Amino acid sequence: MSGPLILQPVLFHLLLSVLMLFLWRQPRYHRGISAVGSALSTLFALALWYRVEASGWVVLQAGQWPAPFGISLVADSFSATLVVLASVAGLAVSLYAGRAIGMARVRFGFFPVFHFLMMGINGAFLTGDIFNLYVWFEILIISSFVLLTLGGEKRQIQGGVKYFTLNVLASVIFLTAIAVLYGLTGALNMADLALKMDALDNRTLVRISGLVFLTGFGIKAALFPLYFWLPASYHTPPSAVSALFAGLLTKVGVYAIFRIFTLLYPKDFFIDSLLLALSVGSIVVGTLGAWREDDLRRTFSWLIIAHIGFILGALALRDARTLSGGVFYLFHDIIVKTGLFLCAGVILRITGTASIKASGGVMEALPRWSLVLAIPLFALAGIPPLSGFWPKVSLLAGSADQGAWVYAGALLAGSLATLWVTARVWSGVFWKAPPSGMEVKEPLVTAGRDRALLWPVLMLALVSLGMGLFPEPVQSLADRISTGLMDREGYIRAVLPTLSMQ
Amino acid sequence: MEVLLALMTGLLYAAGLYLMLRRSMVKLIIGLVLLGNGANLLIFLLGRIVKGAPPIIRADANVLTGLYADPVPQALILTAIVISFGLQSFAIILFKRAYKVLDTDDLDQMRDTDDL
Amino acid sequence: MNKLILRTASRYLLPLLLLFAVFILLRGHYLPGGGFVGGLVAAIAFVLHAFAHGLRTTRHLLRIHPGYLMPAGLALAIGSGLLPVLARGRPFLTGIWHPEPLAVIGGIGTPLFFDLGVFLVVIGASLTILFTISETR
Numbered sequence: 001m002s003g004p005l006i007l008q009p010v011l012f013h014l015l016l017s018v019l020m021l022f023l024w025r026q027p028r029y030h031r032g033i034s035a036v037g038s039a040l041s042t043l044f045a046l047a048l049w050y051r052v053e054a055s056g057w058v059v060l061q062a063g064q065w066p067a068p069f070g071i072s073l074v075a076d077s078f079s080a081t082l083v084v085l086a087s088v089a090g091l092a093v094s095l096y097a098g099r100a101i102g103m104a105r106v107r108f109g110f111f112p113v114f115h116f117l118m119m120g121i122n123g124a125f126l127t128g129d130i131f132n133l134y135v136w137f138e139i140l141i142i143s144s145f146v147l148l149t150l151g152g153e154k155r156q157i158q159g160g161v162k163y164f165t166l167n168v169l170a171s172v173i174f175l176t177a178i179a180v181l182y183g184l185t186g187a188l189n190m191a192d193l194a195l196k197m198d199a200l201d202n203r204t205l206v207r208i209s210g211l212v213f214l215t216g217f218g219i220k221a222a223l224f225p226l227y228f229w230l231p232a233s234y235h236t237p238p239s240a241v242s243a244l245f246a247g248l249l250t251k252v253g254v255y256a257i258f259r260i261f262t263l264l265y266p267k268d269f270f271i272d273s274l275l276l277a278l279s280v281g282s283i284v285v286g287t288l289g290a291w292r293e294d295d296l297r298r299t300f301s302w303l304i305i306a307h308i309g310f311i312l313g314a315l316a317l318r319d320a321r322t323l324s325g326g327v328f329y330l331f332h333d334i335i336v337k338t339g340l341f342l343c344a345g346v347i348l349r350i351t352g353t354a355s356i357k358a359s360g361g362v363m364e365a366l367p368r369w370s371l372v373l374a375i376p377l378f379a380l381a382g383i384p385p386l387s388g389f390w391p392k393v394s395l396l397a398g399s400a401d402q403g404a405w406v407y408a409g410a411l412l413a414g415s416l417a418t419l420w421v422t423a424r425v426w427s428g429v430f431w432k433a434p435p436s437g438m439e440v441k442e443p444l445v446t447a448g449r450d451r452a453l454l455w456p457v458l459m460l461a462l463v464s465l466g467m468g469l470f471p472e473p474v475q476s477l478a479d480r481i482s483t484g485l486m487d488r489e490g491y492i493r494a495v496l497p498t499l500s501m502q
Numbered sequence: 503m504e505v506l507l508a509l510m511t512g513l514l515y516a517a518g519l520y521l522m523l524r525r526s527m528v529k530l531i532i533g534l535v536l537l538g539n540g541a542n543l544l545i546f547l548l549g550r551i552v553k554g555a556p557p558i559i560r561a562d563a564n565v566l567t568g569l570y571a572d573p574v575p576q577a578l579i580l581t582a583i584v585i586s587f588g589l590q591s592f593a594i595i596l597f598k599r600a601y602k603v604l605d606t607d608d609l610d611q612m613r614d615t616d617d618l
Numbered sequence: 619m620n621k622l623i624l625r626t627a628s629r630y631l632l633p634l635l636l637l638f639a640v641f642i643l644l645r646g647h648y649l650p651g652g653g654f655v656g657g658l659v660a661a662i663a664f665v666l667h668a669f670a671h672g673l674r675t676t677r678h679l680l681r682i683h684p685g686y687l688m689p690a691g692l693a694l695a696i697g698s699g700l701l702p703v704l705a706r707g708r709p710f711l712t713g714i715w716h717p718e719p720l721a722v723i724g725g726i727g728t729p730l731f732f733d734l735g736v737f738l739v740v741i742g743a744s745l746t747i748l749f750t751i752s753e754t755r
Binding site: 004024 | 693
């Protein structure tokens with residue numbers, strides 16, 4: 001009965017949404033349903049992960065149609081781990097949103113849409129069919145449009161127009177690439193595609209289709225020349241929403257690039273060099289943007305772009321060791337970026353301003369909790385016992401082995417710049433006395449209701465701390481995932497058992 | 503037929519992208535619609551155009567015989583049309599709302615979120 | 619504008635179009651048609667009614683808010699997908715058919731209920747969208 005386990009990450013969220021849609025007129029129940037549901041789905045995701053670890057693969061052929069004809073759901077270690085991390089981040093956001101999101105937004109369906117988004121994210125991680133991946137992408141971007149613009153503030157609408165346009169454009173480009181692939185091979189199942197594309201003679205067209213995919217996913221992952229919608233929109237919605245976007249949405253694009261470019265386009269010098277150059281560009285642009293930015297959440301948005309460069313550069317080198325560093329960094333980034341934006345939400349509530357210059361005094365208002373808030377911040381910079389450190393070591397060592405000095409240099413410079421930016425945020429927001437005329441509110445210490453906002457941050461901080469203090473299991477998992485990604489045989493054999501027997 | 507469809511696809515992509523580059527929000531929506539239709543037509547074109555029977559195996563046979571039309575591109579296009587239907591209705595509401603809140607149709611005026 | 623002809627026609631067209639929608643829904647498994655198209659035809663029937671008689675009358679005619687059709691349809695579709703998993707231990711969305719076709723309706727099985735779910739979702743979604751667009755000015 002492995003079927004229901006792999007269905008759960010998708011179907012359970014859908015069921016939650018349906019339940020909440022039935023209770024549309026009783027929005028006061030939404031928070032509770034969402035919190036309990038997210039906790040349960042985290043447990044289910046862990047169960048799926050254990051199953052995948054035990055047996056290597058969980059594959060479901062929907063409707064009992066065998067693989068190349070029907071739609072397959074495939075969970076390998078990579079997908080299953082990402083589903084678990086997405087559930088953890090989703091749980092934190094759900095708990096945070098239960099307190100922070102106002103009743104007006106809840107009444108307009110914040111939580112049902114949130115669970116639709118989670119369904120789309122999990123579906124994208126689990127599908128084994130490229131058109132199905134497109135459909136999940138559409139589900140998650142439509143939900144994200146709603147979450148981004150819900151509330152209808154002026155800034156939200158402006159950010160929403162840009163976010164909407166660029167994401168729809170990315171989807172059309174993605175669809176174009178699928179059309180080209182279908183025309184070339186007549187296949188949509190990714191394992192089947194991998195086999196058929198190897199046999200194609202027209203390598204130029206194959207490479208062009210790869211570039212079209214790279215453009216489409218590059219927009220979604222906010223890769224270097226295609227990133228500009230991200231800092232224009234991620235700071236506009238409530239912090240719970242930007243936390244979800246920062247932690248998961250761009251990462252789905254990264255996941256798609258990892259999956260497609262390991263499975264369908266293994267080792268192509270042109271694509272790999274281009275990807276490496278774009279990754280270095282992302283690191284440079286992201287850190288420069290963060291360097292000169294004053295708005296707290298926009299600073300973090302620029303850092304997302306820089307760190308996307310860290311992760312994708314690891315793929316471009318096509319080396320198992322670097323790739324495992326990239327995979328580890330991806331895991332760390334999901335947890336830490338979500339925690340970071342939740343932190344920013346807490347800070348905004350205390351200081352009441354988005355500007356780093358104009359704020360301060362958080363340490364004074366929250367002496368003990370500031371240490372918890374500091375964990376995501378310094379994990380981001382990769383200070384040793386925290387989770388950002390270990391993947392950076394693998395990335396640096398791996399890229400130095402490969403002789404990719406430009407990438408290694410960008411990595412080092414990017415890490416130092418990140419450290420500088422986090423130090424600036426720490427001293428500007430936590431240490432500095434608030435500028436005259438500004439009052440630091442202290443609602444989080446006195447009011448028990450608002451203190452609940454800190455628990456989800458603590459939860460994510462503990463996950464990050466755990467990954468940092470006990471890196472060995474995570475590292476060995478990342479190693480296994482990266483060898484699995486580099487060696488496509490396992491994936492293809494799991495999805496198409498009959499075909500590979502011949 | 504293929505040549506005609508290929509030209510049409512190119513025209514739709516070109517017109518869509520051109521309209522998206524304009525400054526007006528209304529043209530932006532129309533551009534997105536045209537782009538989506540271009541992609542659908544491309545799927546249709548690349549899925550090989552065949553005049554054939556629906557691909558249903560008759561009750562007394564085991565395999566498909568004769569010329570049949572590939573159902574997959576049609577299913578893909580139908581799905582894509584449904585999705586773009588949803589996206590377009592969302593776009594219309596969003597842009598209408600943007601017009602009301604910002605009192606302008608000009609995309610160049612929407613710079614509040616880019617201020618450094 | 620004098621809408622007498624439209625009003626009179628729409629009164630007769632509404633049941634006719636709904637019947638046609640159900641017909642399209644039922645023939646959809648092997649022939650062109652299905653839940654999506656059927657749902658659109660049904661939604662158009664109500665939109666036509668709204669054109670002729672005004673939004674309020676149509677809302678009254680529908681009794682429930684069309685938005686509630688969406689979760690109902692989704693639940694039906696999920697249920698028909700999960701039935702083979704729960705009842706037979708087969709993969710998700712496997713078709714289970716009643717052995718004997720019924721009169722008028724034809725073959726009956728989980729795909730039909732899935733399509734019925736799609737039908738309801740499409741009616742609910744398109745009516746909600748159209749009502750929202752025409753209400754907010």
